[in-house]
Amino acid sequence: MAAEPQRNPLPFEPSKKTAKAGKPANKSEKPASKPAKTASKPEKKQPSVSKPQSKAAVSSKKTEKAPPFTKEEMAVPKVVSDRMARRMAVFCGVPTVLGMATLIAGYIVLSRGWFHPPHVTVLLVSMGFLGLSVLGLTYGILSASWDEEVAGSKLGWQEFTVNWGRMMSAWRSTRQKNV
Structure with a gap:
């Protein structure tokens, strides 16, 4: 089986984070030791009295909680979204x-x-076309080239296979993080 070719990330695609400290980089690696779980009941917390904080402390907390990406960095470029909309209009419309x-x-x-065709025939044919239009929405998005500079082909099968692979790998990595 041939190795997967290295691909360049899209401009609007978030970069992958490095492994956090204390967590293994691979699933096969195990952490050195796990703390033993105790069967004792959790202690009740005493209500604490909060003290007013200085402006410097408040501003430093705000900078720590800033999201890693801005909305503009995460947004799909207008050229790509227009391309997707055109394809969805055709493949769904x-x-x-x-x-x-x-x-x-x-x-x-x-x-x-x-x-006199059976009434169910008209209904099933109509439902088949409407079901196909739902699939056309998905195909319209995935068959558009997600690269701003490349327009892609008419039917977009090559783009579909690339984008489907990207979507599945992102789904798998998110699923592995949640496990």
Whole structure:
């Protein structure tokens, strides 16, 4: 099996954090020792009286709690979001129009008496198109090139496979952090 090629992160993609101190870098490594858990009941905390803090202490706490990324750094660039919106309009809009047209065509065919298809057929075909439009939303987002400089291909299959891989790896890493 060939090794996964190294990829460059996107400009708006957050960089991966290094392993925190005290935690192993790999899942296979174990920490040197774990503190033993005791079966004693937790002690009740006594209410504490807070003292007024100086302005310097308050401002230093604010700087410590600043998020690692700003909204602008985390936002999807306008060029990329416009590209996604166009693709979603095509891949979701066309099946939605076909789903509605199926209902209208079924009504016309039945009301004029041209032939009598089962009512469930019209319903299932319409629902199939509407279900396809939901999948078109996902495909429209994932088939757009997430790189600002690269427009991507017409159907976007190569972009879809790359973006699907990115999404799955981000999902797996988030899942591993929560375990």
